[in-house]
Amino acid sequence: MIFNIPFIAVTALVLIGLYTVIFRRNLIKMVIGITLIESGVNLFLITLGYRENSVAPIFTSLPPGTIVPEGMSFPVPQALTLTSIVIGVAVLALMLSLIIHIYRHYGTLDAREIGGKEE
Amino acid sequence: MSKRDIAAVVFFVIITVFFVFSALMIHPFGVPENADMDDEIIKGAQSETGTNNGVTSVVFDYRGFDTLGEATVLFTAVAGVIMVFRRLKNE
């Protein structure tokens, strides 16, 4: 069971993030929650690609005695995680710039106050 | 509690159950069940793409179109941020 710690971490990250998004009213905290969910999902992806006692799938100066391909971890989840991280950065930048504008218009970051206000 | 809060709690509980079960039921850490696609990629990476780095061979060759999409996402975000902070006419 101790080997499943990464999956426990994934669940914890996703649930903390989801809790923050659903129950917190501050927009910045919502964004932090989304970032947490995203880290959880990324961790899940990268965890799926690990094989016991494996090395990174890079052939430059490979440790002697490595079996190819069984001794290497999966390259695809790493590539997917890379893509997903960049997408996360893009979304984060856009969300933060919208929050700056919302703050200029309403003078508050509380989601409920913003919903009730007219311009 | 308002109706909205109850709906939020129900949604949260259902999703919690989903995530907990999927973390419990997926294969144990380090012992994947199936490795067809990745073994094929590791074996072919050097001869087909000429790279020593398996991850780069996936990122730029086998799944190169994803990387184009990823670069486009960044491009979109930059265009979006610059557009959102543009100078408006009446300012």
Add this chain to the structure above:
Amino acid sequence: MNIIDFLLMHSPALIVAIPLLGAFLTPLISRINNKARNIFVILILGLTTSIVLLLANDVFTGNIHTYVFGSKDLALPIIRILFEVDALSAFMSIIGAILALVAVIYSWAFMQENTGLDKFYTLILLMTAGMFGMVLTGDMFNLFVFLEITSIASCALIAFWTNKGKSVEAGFKYIVISTISALFILFAIALLYGQYNALNIATLANAIQFSFLDKIALVLLIVAFAMKAGIVPMHMWLPDAYSKAPASVTIVLVCATQASLYGVFRVCFTLYGNTINLSPASIGWIIVLLGIITMLLGVAMALIQSDFKRLIAFSAVAEIGFMFLGIGAGLTVLENAEMMAAIGLPAMSGGVFHIINDALDIGLLFLVAGAIYYATRETSLDKLGGLARNMKYTTVFFIIGLFAVSGIPPMNGFASKLLIYESTFQLNPILSIVAILSSIMLLAVFVKVLHSAFLGPSIPKFKEVKEVPKSMLIAMGIIASIIILFGLFPELIINHIVEPAVNALVSYGDYIREVIPTFTGGI
């Protein structure tokens, strides 16, 4: 090899790559001048539309196109990204191509007075490219990437008028909803990848065992796509986003929503088509129920709105209900061949036909609303009035849209709604009565708009209002003429475009067999 064959062979890649290249070039071209940029964008989308039509023409005869990136042959196991185009994908990409082209023509005059237009056009092109990628791809992760491109671009465009707090708020709401749903989709993809070590849709559909994890993945995928498609319990973001965005963005956003709807269909029918062990009838009834609720709620909310664009947004919600009613009614009789031929196929073709009709009708109405905003700077129905005197063409286009959306002959809405009424009446008369009732209520809603905005005494404030510029009239004219064309020759459209799409929806086996020849299931 002549040029047509070359284009046809590479068309799945070109349809995505040309708008992308156009988007990357737009910041450079707009250095020259604004006119060159507008012409360039229209040319790029015109070229894309012609390639889409070329590809669709071939796909509708029954071929399925596959395109492997980076390698000529399709070696198993699939390790490269694969595009797979069947009739349903081609159908959705036609909608996207036409509306995006209309949107840029409309923007020429409509957006003229705004700053930041080079970024605006870049984002429109990116959004279109993302939409094409979503409907053409045959790879789950690629679908996620294109979904993100579409949602980031649309979020930035919804918030285009940053001087209005409400539109920035609508954009923020949209990006939060779409990011969370995209992360759910990514998690579901990871679940599938962890079990089967594959990302290709056909490979996954062949390998799927429908274990407990697969069920979780199915629910997450459907919830996420339904959230983005604006189906009723999760439609909160839709009226805000539709009504606060510039009109030419809204019309592309309608297509983006329908691309998410395509995601629901692809997941239910292809990815899980072989293994779902609920009977199609029970899924069908769930969808029918969802459709009825969506329809009634959309119409009821539309009745009480006083803002023109918000009213159209709620009637767009109601229109989604009609699609669901048709497709769900078809599913309820999927297992019975006789009933299927008699009721199921007409109902499903009605539902699928209504997808394109909805995009055109709602699109036209939003363009009319945009035209009124352009002329009067006002969207509140309480303050508008007597516009028909000065804006003759716009009024005509509005009446065409009104007839089409409420299903009155000879418009396209009538053709698809008639199919839905007839087939659901045989299934259960109550369903068709509810559908007819909602149509009548939609008619009432828009007659109210016609009365309060276009007819009635002229208001002194709007005495000097002029007809909108030519480019906007041309854009509205294109959609209106397609609407009338579809309404006059519905048989032609149904036989050549809708039925191949319905067959592609039902017979998922062909889609999988194109990649994995040994696959035996499917209808």
Add this chain to the structure above:
Amino acid sequence: MNEMSKIVRTISSIAFPLIIIYGLYIISHGHLTPGGGFQGGAVVASGCAMILVAYGSIWTIDKIKEKNLSIFESIGAICFILLAIFGLGFGAVFFNNFLVGSDFLFGTIPSFGSTIANINTGGVIPLMNFAVGLKVIAGLFAIVLVMAYASGSKEEER
């Protein structure tokens, strides 16, 4: 954002070239060692962001406009997609690695298994790394610059 003290400015001026060189190393060795266009680009962009923080957004936007960065980004993206489209001319499909196995640049194929690093491998991958690197540097720096300038100019108004 205002400029920081002289100590910070001096230290960041000294560190800046080192960060740039390290980032470029990561970009150019993407096909041999961990790293690549995105990672190296992020390193260089964070070096630029350090300069932005040290010298303030008004000084930085005088030196380089976000319009120019956006042009650089477009050029990077166009190079990337053109490299993909060239595959269509040579090998008849998109994203074909047409340089692998040719005698031209980066054409060598390494032998199977553990090898020593040879930079002359990888086909179009190193070129794509450079294109993506240029794009990411310009893109990330443009985001940071625009956001810093926009939130900074607001503070002055108050």
